Amino acid sequence: MLHLLLGLTIMMNHLLLGQVEMEANQTNMILQFSVHTVANADELKIDLEIENLSNDPVTLQFSSSQKYEIIIEDENGNRVYTFSEGKAFLQVLQNLELQPGESKQWQETWDYQQAGKRVQDGKYQVNAELLAEVLKPHGAAIEKSATTSFQLTSDRSSLSNMKVEGRDGSYKVTGVHSSPNPLYYVVEDGHHLLIKETPIEKNQSFTVQIEVDKNNLPKNGTLIAYFYEKENGKMINTYPLLLEKF
Numbered sequence: 001m002l003h004l005l006l007g008l009t010i011m012m013n014h015l016l017l018g019q020v021e022m023e024a025n026q027t028n029m030i031l032q033f034s035v036h037t038v039a040n041a042d043e044l045k046i047d048l049e050i051e052n053l054s055n056d057p058v059t060l061q062f063s064s065s066q067k068y069e070i071i072i073e074d075e076n077g078n079r080v081y082t083f084s085e086g087k088a089f090l091q092v093l094q095n096l097e098l099q100p101g102e103s104k105q106w107q108e109t110w111d112y113q114q115a116g117k118r119v120q121d122g123k124y125q126v127n128a129e130l131l132a133e134v135l136k137p138h139g140a141a142i143e144k145s146a147t148t149s150f151q152l153t154s155d156r157s158s159l160s161n162m163k164v165e166g167r168d169g170s171y172k173v174t175g176v177h178s179s180p181n182p183l184y185y186v187v188e189d190g191h192h193l194l195i196k197e198t199p200i201e202k203n204q205s206f207t208v209q210i211e212v213d214k215n216n217l218p219k220n221g222t223l224i225a226y227f228y229e230k231e232n233g234k235m236i237n238t239y240p241l242l243l244e245k246f
Helices: 002-027
Strands: 029-039 044-052 058-062 068-073 079-082 094-098 103-110 122-130 132-136 145-152 159-167 170-177 183-188 193-200 205-211 222-231 234-245
Touching: 029 058, 029 122, 029 145, 029 222, 029 234, 044 068, 044 094, 044 122, 044 145, 068 103, 094 103, 145 234, 159 222, 159 234, 170 222, 170 234, 183 205, 193 205, 193 222
Parallel strands: none
Antiparallel strands: 029 044, 044 103, 058 094, 058 132, 068 079, 068 122, 122 145, 159 170, 170 205, 183 193, 183 222, 222 234
16 A cells, blocks of 8 residues: 555656646747748748747857758648758857847748749648757747748739738728639638638629637737639639738
8 A cells, every 4th residue: 555655646746747847848938939921923921030038138049150941841741942952051150139029030032943843833831940049048948940831823813903901800801803713712820720711702893801800810920811713613823912910
């Protein structure tokens, strides 16, 4: 009986210790790294950001002039783009200090080219990694990886004069649709589908009122509406429209 009690005591101590360590790690997560994309007709805009969420200054150290890596994969997991490929970086230590609440942004672009050819239309995943360590304060945790996705399509000629007004989850979108194919839209933040497939009345000039629950708005992200047609049940001519960046 004594051995059983000792065993239970040891097990409970391990569980409590694990919980304390988990809570400590969550508490020490003072830096947030994020990636957001906007797929334009000729290029993908990639926005990266690191933000100091703590109340103290934070110093990051990079082992070279390369601050991050970006890898883009197709729906089958095949790599189609690597940011660092073909680039040379200075092999020298570099520091970045962020004051409380301060953030640092970078922007890159990709022309949809792989081995000299434009990649096929479809859904792609963007994986970004911050190549830094926390120099000060010692032992602080950092979120180094971030992912998002985007839909690529070649033909967008059926939609024009697309405009958006509004903020904080309430948006009015106007545009012109010149195709006989039915038109739909969805809303997502790159990670979650916030508004499922919604049809739009087949008028050449249209107005759509989009309402996103404020509780579902991203705290640090980009809200995008994807407009698209359907032909024989297949999604075609996707048009991404930036609603708001948070």
